[in-house]
Amino acid sequence: MLTVTHLTKSYAAPGGTVHALDDVSFTIQSGEFASIIGKSGSGKSTLLSMLGALDTPTSGSIVVDETDIAHLSAHKQTIYRSKKIGFVFQHYNLIPNLTALENVMLALEFGGLPARQRRPRAAHLLDEVGIDADQQLRKPSKLSGGQQQRVSIARALANRPSIILADEPTGNLDSETGKKIFDLLHNLSRSESTTILAVTHDMDIAGKTDRTFTLRDGKITTNNGGV
């Protein structure tokens, strides 16, 4: 379970303080798939970076499985990220000179999996997201955008995270491919009981998730389907 309480994040900017997140509170159950919508600048990426402990909130708490990650040391934040979180980004962020297989194997290495288990597990993960044996041996530049995003999802799943944070994962894809990527995430949230928070601009896609949060000027204005 993930509980966010009175979360704020402010940035000092030349024109005055920016309240990127302004008193945000919500709870998500394990295995729920939530979409986050909102205009550019509304605080979506800031929220995901707080949940992923990539940055520290100004105030408030984020409790994941009974630990308040808003108040961890930098070292413990790193452990939390590597054990609990999988990230998926709009630009895939794959390492260009490694094959698809090697990209996933590297994540397994960071996660501490013994060397000899990495290749079979990476191949299995890539199979699961629909990347075949031939594609697994290609570098990212030899894969389509949709295929690259599948590889990045396999990488996000590598260390069996309890939460996947996806920031506009379909932002660079055509809407048909984007729907398939969301279907894939949806199936994963069901089969692995993974909690997923995904930012999207596609209302069709958002409508199919378990709940939708709407951010506006750093506040959550809609929160259907839950408390």
Ligand SMILES: Nc1ncnc2c1ncn2[C@@H]1O[C@H](COP(=O)(O)OP(=O)(O)O)[C@@H](O)[C@H]1O
């Ligand atoms: N590192 C930063 N320094 C200053 N302002 C920031 C920083 N990151 C985000 N902001 C500001 O916080 C607000 C929310 O940004 P962001 O979370 O990126 O929005 P979104 O992802 O919804 O487009 C914006 O006004 C943005 O300019």
Ligand SMILES: [Mg+2]
């Ligand atoms: Mg953003």
